[in-house]
Amino acid sequence: MYGTGLAKGLLLTLRHFVESYVDDIRYGFRKYHHSTDNFAIRQGTKTKGVITVQYPDEKVAVPERFRFVPFLIVEDEDHPTRAGKDWCTSCGICAKVCPPQCIWIVRGNDPNTGRPVPEPEAFFIDIDICMNCGYCAEYCPFDAIKMDHDYELASYDRTSHHIHDKERLSKPNSYWRSIAPTRAYEEMLVRGTWEHKDAAKEARRGAASAQSRAPQPAAQPAVATPVASEAIDEAEASAAPAPAAEGARPWTEDEAKREERRRKALERKARRAAKRGQ
Numbered sequence: 001m002y003g004t005g006l007a008k009g010l011l012l013t014l015r016h017f018v019e020s021y022v023d024d025i026r027y028g029f030r031k032y033h034h035s036t037d038n039f040a041i042r043q044g045t046k047t048k049g050v051i052t053v054q055y056p057d058e059k060v061a062v063p064e065r066f067r068f069v070p071f072l073i074v075e076d077e078d079h080p081t082r083a084g085k086d087w088c089t090s091c092g093i094c095a096k097v098c099p100p101q102c103i104w105i106v107r108g109n110d111p112n113t114g115r116p117v118p119e120p121e122a123f124f125i126d127i128d129i130c131m132n133c134g135y136c137a138e139y140c141p142f143d144a145i146k147m148d149h150d151y152e153l154a155s156y157d158r159t160s161h162h163i164h165d166k167e168r169l170s171k172p173n174s175y176w177r178s179i180a181p182t183r184a185y186e187e188m189l190v191r192g193t194w195e196h197k198d199a200a201k202e203a204r205r206g207a208a209s210a211q212s213r214a215p216q217p218a219a220q221p222a223v224a225t226p227v228a229s230e231a232i233d234e235a236e237a238s239a240a241p242a243p244a245a246e247g248a249r250p251w252t253e254d255e256a257k258r259e260e261r262r263r264k265a266l267e268r269k270a271r272r273a274a275k276r277g278q
């Protein structure tokens with residue numbers, strides 16, 4: 001019969017309209033209260049009725065794996081040894097893999113020696129060209145560049161505002177851990193520490209030199225003195241403060257083995273050089 005489909009469509013619209021108010025009454029308007037998770041319930045798939053998000057007053061929470069433009073991780077301001085320091089070593093891998101080539105990096109130089117240092121002097125990303133693919137974050141060997149959740153970047157001046165410089169790109173490590181706690185934790189497991197790789201290495205070197213400097217009792221050569229133990233504990237604690245990583249610390253042994261291999265390689269090299277000199 002003509003008009004049946006039209007009537008069905010109108011009835012559906014009417015049903016959604018009525019359900020919107022029924023749902024409001026069922027929740028007693030609690031779901032509009034922002035201090036609870038009622039807003040999330042209201043945005044959930046089980047909510048009936050036609051619900052409009054009152055953007056920008058209301059925003060739908062983005063999932064953890066959501067990615068928008070990249071940002072650079074810097075150390076937290078309250079970090080004991082590296083406050084505000086870049087995680088980026090200006091290796092340039094992200095700029096190389098970026099498909100639309102929208103990353104520019106200027107490597108830093110030591111002002112006294114003029115030699116390159118592993119930190120960027122300048123870092124730019126043209127976010128109008130960036131296609132949010134996330135390759136830069138995937139390929140960075142230092143976990144120094146991540147994809148942000150901040151999608152409100154509209155402005156009236158594309159030219160200057162949409163080329164993000166290092167200052168604009170830099171955000172503290174704690175920010176990354178707050179927007180992507182699961183990923184940050186997974187990365188920590190792979191990296192072996194909550195710290196930047198270099199910070200963890202420095203801490204281990206400090207612990208090793210403290211151990212070698214500490215006097216060793218002749219009768220117990222394998223046991224470190226209390227002073228050395230304290231130094232090691234202190235350094236290791238600063239290298240891996242994460243409660244989740246406590247107890248496991250798989251990186252300690254790996255790094256020790258690596259150091260041992262390195263030492264042996266250096267000894268072999270020295271022996272070869274000595275032979276050549278004979």
Ligand code: SF4
Nearest residue numbers: 088089091092094140
């Ligand atoms: S962000 Fe990562 S990949 Fe890019 S230059 Fe810095 S350390 Fe290298």
Ligand code: SF4
Nearest residue numbers: 098130131133134136
């Ligand atoms: S997200 Fe993709 S396009 Fe954007 S800067 Fe990173 S690699 Fe380049």
